[in-house]
Ligand SMILES: Nc1nc2c(ncn2[C@@H]2O[C@H](COP(=O)(O)OP(=O)(O)OP(=O)(O)O)[C@@H](O)[C@H]2O)c(=O)[nH]1
């Protein structure tokens with residue numbers, strides 16, 4: 001299911017505080033295939049049209065991880081021809097990031113550095129991967145090595161949105177890593193947020209126990 005959202009700031013992001021919701025963002029230059037990859041994974045189809053993403057599209061997906069049902073929101077926005085900063089809300093509360101480049105256009109590989117730098121300013125610790133898309137256009141590229149991923153310790157995937165190579169595997173791995181991250185955040189601010197959520201829950205539980213005690217006290221005692 002895809003929702004076109006007028007503006008990034010219109011989205012209620014408190015929903016990502018709930019355990020069963022994760023947010024995965026996608027970064028990369030314009031026309032590297034971010035939207036096509038999501039279409040391929042979510043609809044298992046690929047329509048070769050030229051439309052660039054306008055504003056923001058949210059794709060909702062339900063996945064099973066372990067024995068839990070997880071709702072995944074994939075955030076997709078236009079990558080811009082040349083690197084341009086994303087609105088901070090795009091990164092806010094994201095649990096994982098998919099960085100895409102086009103194996104046919106070297107500049108899109110070079111620009112990964114700028115995307116990665118910006119990502120780490122907002123989300124220093126979330127899982128991230130590097131995706132080399134459009135390998136269907138020239139299978140020989142899979143013999144080449146792309147060192148950016150290794151240099152930053154990121155998993156690397158050769159994929160094709162056009163023929164589906166590796167797409168499901170890459171998305172499934174990233175959903176799992178997003179869920180893992182959410183359960184064990186390594187970012188200080190995320191840990192604080194999680195502590196606060198638990199604190200809230202504990203308080204609610206204490207209150208309801210107190211209510212039950214109150215009820216017992218009020219009920220007439222039989223001897
Ligand atoms: N050959 C080939 N073409 C692809 C592949 N994936 C995407 N394309 C083509 O690349 C173009 C751009 O794809 P999009 O998915 O719209 O790119 P995007 O990254 O979402 O671009 P923006 O929304 O502008 O940021 C389209 O014409 C697609 O058909 C692929 O795996 N192989």
Ligand SMILES: [Mg+2]
Nearest residue numbers: 034035052053
């Ligand atoms: Mg797009």
